[in-house]
Amino acid sequence: ALNIQGTTANVERLSFDFFQNEQTVTLCIYTSKTNFLTYQDIIILLNKATTFISFIYIDDIIHTIMVELFEPVTTDFNIRIATEKGRIEIELKKVQHKIWKMIGNFTDKHLSYCNIKNFDPLYFSVTLMERQQITHDTYWLKFSLQNGIHMHPPIGYHIRLKLNKNDVSLVKPYTIIGPLEGKLRRDEKVIDLLVKYYSDGNFTPLLKTLEIGEQAEMSVFEGNFDVYRLETCKILILIAAGTGFSPMMRIINNSFGETKQNLKNVVLLFFNKTQNDILFRKELTSLSQKNKNKFIYHNILSRPDSTWTGETGYVRGELLKRLLPKHDKKDQTLICICGPLAFTKLAATDLRAIGYSDDEMHQFLA
Numbered sequence: 001a002l003n004i005q006g007t008t009a010n011v012e013r014l015s016f017d018f019f020q021n022e023q024t025v026t027l028c029i030y031t032s033k034t035n036f037l038t039y040q041d042i043i044i045l046l047n048k049a050t051t052f053i054s055f056i057y058i059d060d061i062i063h064t065i066m067v068e069l070f071e072p073v074t075t076d077f078n079i080r081i082a083t084e085k086g087r088i089e090i091e092l093k094k095v096q097h098k099i100w101k102m103i104g105n106f107t108d109k110h111l112s113y114c115n116i117k118n119f120d121p122l123y124f125s126v127t128l129m130e131r132q133q134i135t136h137d138t139y140w141l142k143f144s145l146q147n148g149i150h151m152h153p154p155i156g157y158h159i160r161l162k163l164n165k166n167d168v169s170l171v172k173p174y175t176i177i178g179p180l181e182g183k184l185r186r187d188e189k190v191i192d193l194l195v196k197y198y199s200d201g202n203f204t205p206l207l208k209t210l211e212i213g214e215q216a217e218m219s220v221f222e223g224n225f226d227v228y229r230l231e232t233c234k235i236l237i238l239i240a241a242g243t244g245f246s247p248m249m250r251i252i253n254n255s256f257g258e259t260k261q262n263l264k265n266v267v268l269l270f271f272n273k274t275q276n277d278i279l280f281r282k283e284l285t286s287l288s289q290k291n292k293n294k295f296i297y298h299n300i301l302s303r304p305d306s307t308w309t310g311e312t313g314y315v316r317g318e319l320l321k322r323l324l325p326k327h328d329k330k331d332q333t334l335i336c337i338c339g340p341l342a343f344t345k346l347a348a349t350d351l352r353a354i355g356y357s358d359d360e361m362h363q364f365l366a
């Protein structure tokens with residue numbers, strides 16, 4: 001069930017309107033988010049021909065639009081956003097070309113809202129398209145979205161993957177990844193995830209048996225990363241451990257585009273057990289060679305073998321102080337931290353101890 005009751009004070013409900021002709025019906029959603037509304041703020045689920053569900057993410061509130069349409073529409077729709085007005089138009093195509101005498105019925109969830117923290121996410125089916133091996137235990141999985149589903153999670157957001165075994169559902173969150181370099185396509189209906197298989201786990205051994213072409217369930221996205229901070233910070237510090245590198249992938253991609261004037265330095269401190277565990281080492285090394293004065297990249301191993309001459313050990317204040325640029329409050333620093341919970345907490349504590357404030361950090365804790 002969805003969380004229907006708005007619990008947050010002073011949240012403005014969206015308003016809703018529609019118009020139609022014989023071929024199409026257009027749903028208009030009016031928000032107060034002017035200038036910043038993007039395609040990534042909107043999820044549309046039209047997986048049954050007459051049930052229209054949309055979630056609109058505005059700040060930390062998720063608004064629901066839910067209409068039982070009068071007659072079936074196709075899964076092929078157009079979204080238009082009038083950014084400066086905060087207006088969204090979704091043009092649906094009627095299966096039978098005629099004027100409807102009404103739009104349909106509004107469900108009781110229609111125009112409700114919920115804080116993202118309390119959101120009970122909706123799941124839908126996705127298909128495993130591709131599984132590419134990255135290291136000895138970590139794979140890049142590509143899931144395709146069905147027609148009728150529009151979902152482009154913003155940088156740093158995660159979904160939950162659900163698998164069923166003997167009537168029991170197992171769920172695990174994964175942050176959406178993307179290539180480290182190159183332009184991202186907006187029209188792709190693919191969700192990319194980085195998965196480490198743990199032989200002693202419950203979830204990942206089951207995920208390992210999922211074959212190409214088989215289905216899993218995926219939730220709508222969640223998260224609390226303020227993507228706008230990537231546009232304003234001057235020093236970006238990424239502190240990642242193991243697959244905690246996942247959110248950093250799209251952050252790195254975003255950091256080296258042509259229009260990135262704001263960023264002076266990107267520093268990646270990547271903590272892993274052994275050399276074999278380092279994800280995308282070749283790509284990251286090449287990226288740091290291409291961006292010599294801008295991208296600083298260090299690997300730190302907690303279980304190095306005798307051939308390793310680089311940094312070793314766990315995250316700690318002494319290491320951070322030595323590897324990070326000199327801290328200056330005026331620099332607008334953003335530090336992103338992601339890894340095992342104990343790692344993330346320890347890194348944040350160490351950073352505070354050497355003078356960084358919580359405002360300068362984002363901890364990924366999915």
Ligand code: NAD
Nearest residue numbers: 241242243244246271272273302339340342343364365366
């Ligand atoms: P891992 O066991 O390979 O460890 C990687 C490094 O983490 C180690 O080399 C060490 O430096 C550090 N580390 C591990 N345990 C530590 C501890 N107790 N104290 C201090 N440092 C420690 O890591 P993994 O198996 O790849 O796990 C990655 C973790 O990241 C998972 O727990 C996963 O849930 C989490 N993760 C979170 C998000 C998110 O919140 N958005 C996204 C991706 C991954």
